[in-house]
Amino acid sequence: MSGGAAPIAVVGAGLVGAGWAIVFARAGHAVRVFDEAPAVRDGVMALIAANLRDLKSFGLIDEAPEAVLARIAVVPTLEDAAAGAAYVQESVYETVAAKRAVYAVLDRAVPPTAPIGSSSSGIPASAFTADCATRRRMLIAHPVNPPYLLPLVELVPAPWTVSECIDATFALMAAAGQEPIRIAREVEGFVLNRLQGALLNEAWALYAEGYASLADIDKTVSMGLGLRWSFMGPFETIDLNAPSGVADYARRLGPLYHAVALSRTAPRAWDEALIARVARERRVALPAAELDSRRAWRDRRLMALAAHKKKTAKDLGS
Amino acid sequence: MSGGAAPIAVVGAGLVGAGWAIVFARAGHAVRVFDEAPAVRDGVMALIAANLRDLKSFGLIDEAPEAVLARIAVVPTLEDAAAGAAYVQESVYETVAAKRAVYAVLDRAVPPTAPIGSSSSGIPASAFTADCATRRRMLIAHPVNPPYLLPLVELVPAPWTVSECIDATFALMAAAGQEPIRIAREVEGFVLNRLQGALLNEAWALYAEGYASLADIDKTVSMGLGLRWSFMGPFETIDLNAPSGVADYARRLGPLYHAVALSRTAPRAWDEALIARVARERRVALPAAELDSRRAWRDRRLMALAAHKKKTAKDLGS
Numbered sequence: 001m002s003g004g005a006a007p008i009a010v011v012g013a014g015l016v017g018a019g020w021a022i023v024f025a026r027a028g029h030a031v032r033v034f035d036e037a038p039a040v041r042d043g044v045m046a047l048i049a050a051n052l053r054d055l056k057s058f059g060l061i062d063e064a065p066e067a068v069l070a071r072i073a074v075v076p077t078l079e080d081a082a083a084g085a086a087y088v089q090e091s092v093y094e095t096v097a098a099k100r101a102v103y104a105v106l107d108r109a110v111p112p113t114a115p116i117g118s119s120s121s122g123i124p125a126s127a128f129t130a131d132c133a134t135r136r137r138m139l140i141a142h143p144v145n146p147p148y149l150l151p152l153v154e155l156v157p158a159p160w161t162v163s164e165c166i167d168a169t170f171a172l173m174a175a176a177g178q179e180p181i182r183i184a185r186e187v188e189g190f191v192l193n194r195l196q197g198a199l200l201n202e203a204w205a206l207y208a209e210g211y212a213s214l215a216d217i218d219k220t221v222s223m224g225l226g227l228r229w230s231f232m233g234p235f236e237t238i239d240l241n242a243p244s245g246v247a248d249y250a251r252r253l254g255p256l257y258h259a260v261a262l263s264r265t266a267p268r269a270w271d272e273a274l275i276a277r278v279a280r281e282r283r284v285a286l287p288a289a290e291l292d293s294r295r296a297w298r299d300r301r302l303m304a305l306a307a308h309k310k311k312t313a314k315d316l317g318s
Numbered sequence: 319m320s321g322g323a324a325p326i327a328v329v330g331a332g333l334v335g336a337g338w339a340i341v342f343a344r345a346g347h348a349v350r351v352f353d354e355a356p357a358v359r360d361g362v363m364a365l366i367a368a369n370l371r372d373l374k375s376f377g378l379i380d381e382a383p384e385a386v387l388a389r390i391a392v393v394p395t396l397e398d399a400a401a402g403a404a405y406v407q408e409s410v411y412e413t414v415a416a417k418r419a420v421y422a423v424l425d426r427a428v429p430p431t432a433p434i435g436s437s438s439s440g441i442p443a444s445a446f447t448a449d450c451a452t453r454r455r456m457l458i459a460h461p462v463n464p465p466y467l468l469p470l471v472e473l474v475p476a477p478w479t480v481s482e483c484i485d486a487t488f489a490l491m492a493a494a495g496q497e498p499i500r501i502a503r504e505v506e507g508f509v510l511n512r513l514q515g516a517l518l519n520e521a522w523a524l525y526a527e528g529y530a531s532l533a534d535i536d537k538t539v540s541m542g543l544g545l546r547w548s549f550m551g552p553f554e555t556i557d558l559n560a561p562s563g564v565a566d567y568a569r570r571l572g573p574l575y576h577a578v579a580l581s582r583t584a585p586r587a588w589d590e591a592l593i594a595r596v597a598r599e600r601r602v603a604l605p606a607a608e609l610d611s612r613r614a615w616r617d618r619r620l621m622a623l624a625a626h627k628k629k630t631a632k633d634l635g636s
Contacts, residue, residue, distance in 0.1 A: 080411040122574050142543045145559075152542030181534035181543040189578050191530055192538045196552075197575035197581075198520035199513050203552050212509055216499035218551020220510045223497040224470030225460045227549075229544030231619050233536020234514075234521050240602050240613050241463075247597040254588040256440050257515035260507050261585030264516075279565040282557050295558050300634050301549050308626040316618050 005029045006086030006172075009110070011078065011102060014046040016119050017091040019146040021048055024089075025071040026061055026148065027176035033074045034081035037094075041074050055148065058303040060310075069259060078102070080111035087172055090139065091119035099128035107132040115165040115172075117141025117155075121193060124186040125158035137165045139182075141173070142190055149302045151179040154190045195234075201267060202260075208274050214281045231309065231318070323347045324404030324490075325411075327428070329396065329420060331362040333344035334437050335409040337464040339366055342407070343389040344379055344466065351392045352399035354410075357390050366390060373466065378628075396420065400427035405490055407459065408561040409437035417446035432485040433490075435459025439511060442504040443476035455483045459491070459498075460508055467620045469497040472508045513552075519585060520578075526592050532599045549627065549636070608609040 005028040010021045013035035021044075024031045035041050052065035061068060077209055082088065088110050092102050099118065106116055116138045118125060129138040130274050139161045144150035153173050155166055166182065173180040203217050213222075228237045235246065242249035268274075286294055312318075323346040328339045331353035339362075343349045353359050369382035379386060390631035393399050400406065410420050417436065424434055434456045436443060447456040457479045471491050473484055484500065491498040497571050501509055521535050530538075540571045553564065560567035586592075604612055630636075 045392055048374030062603045141367070150542055150545055152538055156536070177536050181530060181537050183530050183534075184528055187524075187529055188581065189534060189574055191524055192542055193571075193574065194520055194524065194578050195517050195535075195538060196543055197571075197578040198516045200552055200556065201575055201579045202512055202516035206505075206509055206512065210502055211505055212499060212501050214553045215551075216501075217509060217513075217531055218553050219499050220472070220513060221497075221547045221551045222549055222554075224468055224510055225514055226544055226549075227468055227620060227623055228616070229539045229550035230543075230623065231540055232616065233533075233539045233544075234518055235532045235536050235600065236604075237539075238518070239604065240609065240616055245597065245609055246600050247593050247608060250593045250596065251590045253511075253515075254593075255512065256507055258585060258587045260512050260515040261519045261582070262581070263506065265575060265583045265585065267579030267583065269576045270568045271626050275565050275568045275572075278553070278568070279563065280562050282553065286554075286557065289564060291558065291563055297635055298546070298550065298558055301630060302545060303546065304634060305545055305626070308623070308630075312619060312622045316622060317615055 003175075007032065007084055009034070009081040009085035009088040010093035011035075011081055011088060011090045011106070012119070013040050013074070014091065014093075016053070016143065016145055016147070018044050018047050020089045020091060020119070020143065020147055021072050022055070022068070022146075022148040023176055023178065024057075026067045027178070029071065031072045032081045032085070033072060034076075034078050036078070041076070041211060043074070045069070045074060051146070051148070053176060054299070054303060058300075058307045060148075060303060060306055079109045082106055085110055086114050087117040087169065088114060089119065090116060094120060094123060096127050099123065100131070103128055103132055103138070107134050110134075113137065114151065115124050115169045117140065117169055119143055122189060124188075125156065125161065126186060129158055129160075131226060135160050136162045139169060140170055140190070142192070143178075144192065146299070147178065149299070149306050151177065152192065153178045153180045154183055154192055155180050156183040156186060156190055158186065168223070204262065204270055204274065204278070205264065207278065208268065214278065230305070231312075251281055325402055326349065327352070327403035327406040329353075329399055329408045329424070330410035330437070331358050331392070331404060332409065334461065334463055334465070335407070336362050336365050336369070337466055338407045338409060338437070338461065339390050340369055340386070340464075340466040341494055341496065343386045344373075347389065347494070349390045350399045350403070351390060352394075352396050354396070359394070359434060363387070363390070363392060369464075369466070372617070372621060374626050375617075378466075378621060378624055396423050396425045400424055401429075403428055404485065405430050406432060406434040407437065408434060408464055412441060414441060414445050417441065418449070419479040421446055421450055421456070425452050428452075431455065433457065433487045435487055437461055440507060441475065442506075443479065444504060447476055447478075453478050454480045457487060458483060458508070460489055460510070461496075462510065464617070464620075465496065467617070467624050469495065469498045470510065471498045472501055472510055474496050474501045474504060474508055476504065516596070520582065522592065523582065523586065523595070525596065526586065532596065533603060547631075548623070 007030040008024040129135040140156035142154040239246040325348040326342040447453040458474035460472040531606040556567045
């Protein structure tokens with residue numbers, strides 16, 4: 001890790017932006033962080049420092065936390081972050097209005113060939129970059145939170161994004177240890193949230209119809225489906241699940257899955273009555289006062305899992 | 319683990335049945351295994367022995383493999399397996415005709431109060447137990463393969479299954495270290511394959527429409543969604559993903575997921591042309607000749623993950 005890697009601007013320093021600062025600084029980049037809220041700017045270095053100490057304790061960074069932290073600087077203006085950046089990761093509040101306002105500045109202030117990736121999880125880049133003179137270098141680079149533990153990054157072009165900027169962002173992310181994927185064109189929810197949404201919609205429907213409790217539906221994933229999926233994707237999983245591979249599997253199981261799809265052609269929205277039932281059952285399982293400690297538990301489990309995956313990929317292959 | 323635990327019959331000794339023999343023997347039960355194919359009967363003990371050695375090497379059994387193996391006996395007739403069994407796990411070939419023929423014998427030969435669970439992954443118990451005099455003690459006990467590494471078991475009653483038999487099967491499975499869940503009534507695909515099918519249908523559709531490669535869709539899960547899901551279910555995941563919990567999350571993201579569902583109300587079957595495209599891309603990623611070695615890799619990764627989950631649940635909580 002040399003401190004000579006290209007400087008990165010992180011714009012928006014909530015949980016997502018703070019996570020990105022760790023990703024880039026861990027990879028050796030100088031990182032300039034900006035948030036329009038002074039309270040966020042004042043607090044973000046302490047948050048990052050705490051996360052770096054946790055990462056160190058799980059063996060997930062090689063350097064001392066202070067060495068990584070030393071590459072991160074919080075700056076007082078958006079222009080300060082943008083000036084001289086080789087790449088910008090934008091993670092501001094997810095509304096079209098908020099993003100448009102920031103992109104109007106980035107359009108002018110970021111060196112003209114530097115790609116600008118947005119952490120937007122749902123709004124496509126075309127919705128907030130259309131009016132930018134340099135829109136050709138703007139794209140979606142959607143992470144999973146926190147990005148320093150969940151490496152996937154979805155790269156989604158707007159209709160005007162040039163392939164050079166996709167390629168440069170891909171190379172930058174891969175070099176930083178992330179796992180970028182290329183999505184051919186804009187689609188609502190991109191790939192990750194479409195897959196998650198498909199499973200969630202079925203889970204909510206099964207619960208609404210009284211087939212199983214939330215806890216039992218959760219176990220179906222955490223004690224079953226999710227285990228293989230933590231190191232293999234759904235296509236590889238089914239490819240290995242029939243003697244002669246995926247074609248064999250698809251012919252055997254395809255009709256069942258098509259029947260499942262045909263049973264859900266009148267999707268029900270998650271209405272307030274259903275949301276209230278789900279929330280009530282979850283609040284019995286986990287009182288609201290324990291949400292924060294459970295999130296800390298989740299993050300420790302994710303760190304332990306990341307360390308496990310690193311080790312088993314080395315020992316057993318990936 | 320005492321050898322005094324109730325004797326179990328495992329009927330059908332393919333990969334699934336052999337896996338069940340390990341689950342019950344590992345928990346201290348005497349296990350009698352039957353398969354109608356002499357070649358399967360002749361080979362199953364060697365397969366089980368090899369799996370037990372692997373489990374031992376990953377720290378997943380406490381006893382010597384030979385001690386577990388000594389509790390398993392292959393018997394020459396279905397009646398020999400059934401006689402005196404406290405529970406029967408049936409894993410014969412998944413057709414209604416094959417199951418009906420076996421259940422006609424089990425109906426008479428198994429002690430009348432012993433529950434009989436079927437490993438059927440799709441056919442509901444009502445389709446093959448309707449004509450049995452003792453159908454009230456018959457149910458689905460659907461595992462994930464291999465059951466000694468993936469603990470989930472779906473318990474699904476037929477309309478005539480009595481709750482005492484569900485409860486007894488639940489208690490037996492839980493005592494053996496499995497994670498049973500209760501499904502209220504029959505539904506096509508039960509819960510696990512409905513959730514898997516929902517995600518797979520979306521994955522196949524995204525691929526068919528050219529949004530991403532198989533490898534990139536797979537990464538979305540193995541480097542993103544699947545990590546949390548390997549230790550938390552989908553409801554707990556979203557409950558922790560919004561500041562005030564699942565209701566908050568559902569109001570924010572529900573409309574996006576509903577839009578995803580509304581975009582899929584005309585589901586496309588996995589037709590032969592699409593299957594051929596998927597198979598071609600998978601066979602480039604993994605030649606057919608390497609399917610078996612990749613399956614061995616998957617099983618080692620699952621063993622390492624099972625050991626990791628055991629340890630982190632102890633160290634960090636579950």
